[in-house]
Amino acid sequence: MNLNQMNAFLAIVETSSFTKAADQLYISQSTLSDRLFALEEELGTRLIQRRSGNKKLSLTEKGIEFLDYAARYIELENEINDWKKAPLLPHLKIGAPQTVNAYLFRGLYRSYLADTYQIHVSSHWNRTIYNMVNSFELDIGIVSRPYQSKQVTTTALINEPLLIVYDERFSDYQKLTDLKRPDQIYIGWGPVYKKWYHQHWDRNIPARITLDSPELLMDYLESEAAWAIVPLCIYQDIIQKNPHIKTVPTESDVHRTLYLIYQMGQGQARNQKIEEFIKSLHDYVLDLEVQNLCTVLGGMGKEKRE
Incomplete structure (x- = not known):
């Protein structure tokens, strides 16, 4: 045909x-x-x-x-x-959860807007990102849940703080024990977060509503007794739009862990692009750490600590 x-x-x-x-x-x-x-x-x-x-x-x-x-x-x-x-330009395919792309790494992607380099950014579930990196459909992946893979290299990247938030016009929370799961707008932030979460709330009691992304979060927070747990990058965004958002203090560290995944191969040029992006990512997360927006993990923070 x-x-x-x-x-x-x-x-x-x-x-x-x-x-x-x-x-x-x-x-x-x-x-x-x-x-x-x-x-x-x-x-x-x-x-x-x-x-x-x-x-x-x-x-x-x-x-x-x-x-x-x-x-x-x-x-x-x-x-x-x-x-x-189209002119032949270097390009790199990057996949990450929507919250990482839209909030946390927005500044990193903006630095690649020059005409001399192209990046293709897409949002997927963690398992899908692993499958796409494994099949070379993506060059770089950022995930919040690591999976076993012999082909894909997985490196702990950062811990990002999580905050408990509520709208003071509809709620008044002073401590962790005030929070009831039937009032929560729940979003899962990976296994590290869930381990901490299940120490405080019974998983058998349903949350008020469960979301798979934060786009509707602000609407639901504007309801009686509602509360949610969100990464710091999302908290920074919503307080710009809603000055009534407050946080509940916690005695223990609450965070989500993000991992860098990639697979070398398919040619020297591709491997070089991956190495260049990892270096840019390294510099970017170190800057985030200086701003107290995250804690850099593993080898990604070695240069700074030395």
């Missing part, structure tokens, strides 16, 4: 007419019919229902199903053509 055949099929569907479709594509009706016939032959199924004496065309069931594939085929063809015309 080819682009001409796909365009012929979609033009027929759009115009409901062989005559109009041929005019639209500036080809003869016989050429149009040949392209459609060749496409149907390759697919092994009829796409357009032709009825003698009835000028109106209709799609077969398979034709209806194929519409989406044809549109995606043309979209991919256009993307490939754009890619061929």
Whole structure:
């Protein structure tokens, strides 16, 4: 199959007419019919229902199903053509949880906006990030839950403080024991956090609501007795929007741990890009530590401590 055949099929569907479709594509009706016939032959199924004496065309069931594939085929063809015309720039594919991308590493990504370097940032679940790094779909991953992998290198990166927050217009909390799980807006922040959490609250008692990302958090905090636990980077963001947000003091250290994961291979140029990004990441998290926004872990903080 080819682009001409796909365009012929979609033009027929759009115009409901062989005559109009041929005019639209500036080809003869016989050429149009040949392209459609060749496409149907390759697919092994009829796409357009032709009825003698009835000028109106209709799609077969398979034709209806194929519409989406044809549109995606043309979209991919256009993307490939754009890619061929684009200048060749170094690029790096990075995956992390949404909260890391949108809040914690926003400044790091901004430093790569120069035209001499491209980065592709995407948000995924932890397990998905591991799978994508393992299959070389991502070059670098940041996760909050480590998994066993013989191929993927996993390095402890930072501990980020977690804060217990509430809106003083709707709640008044002074200490940890005031907090009840049925009033909590719960978001999981990884195994290190959960170990601490389950020492204080019964997991068998349901939270008021469970979220998988913090976008709706501010709305839910504006309700009677509501409270939540969030990373420092998110706390800094929400207090800019809501000055009524307060924190509850804790006697023990509460944090989420983030890990850097990557897999070398697939060429020297790629390995060099990964090494360069890790160095930039190293400098960035050290700056965060100086601002008391995190604690750098493992080898990432060695240079500073020496």
